[in-house]
Amino acid sequence: IMMRMLASLSRVDQTRIRTGQLDDEDWARISSTMGILLEKRNMYIDDSSGLTPTEVRSRARRIFREHDGLSLIMIDYLQLMRVPALSDNRTLEIAEISRSLKALAKELQV
Structure with missing residues (x-):
């Protein structure tokens, strides 16, 4: 990366x-x-694969708390994310991932 x-x-x-x-x-x-x-000393790269939106949210919130804010979150390849409960329908899964990340962006104001 x-x-x-x-x-x-x-x-x-x-x-x-x-x-x-x-x-x-x-x-x-x-x-x-x-x-x-x-x-830019406060740049964090997490190259873990197969993260769920919940895991991304948890990691982003932790960094937000520890460093008094965030200005940018980048997801390299959205299609590699998963929502286990929706794994039967990829269209619904991608929609849920997008919705969840949008909510995170609003919550953290990024």
Whole structure:
């Protein structure tokens, strides 16, 4: 996740970062971007897979309490989330995930 974020923010191709085929301009962009990211000390990345909306809500609330607020929550791949009670109908499951995340955003004002 960090590599994708670094590639996106520095505007350097992710494959070039992964393979190490970087020119001086790429290194300058990456260094500058890393400096900006290091200044933002309260960035939390949870790359757990298969989380339920309830687990996301619990983790977000904990961080919200511990750090006196949140400004952004990003979900990388909504389709990997699950709602066990609705696993028979994927359409209803995705709708419930969306509804739950929207409610969380309103609750935490993010």
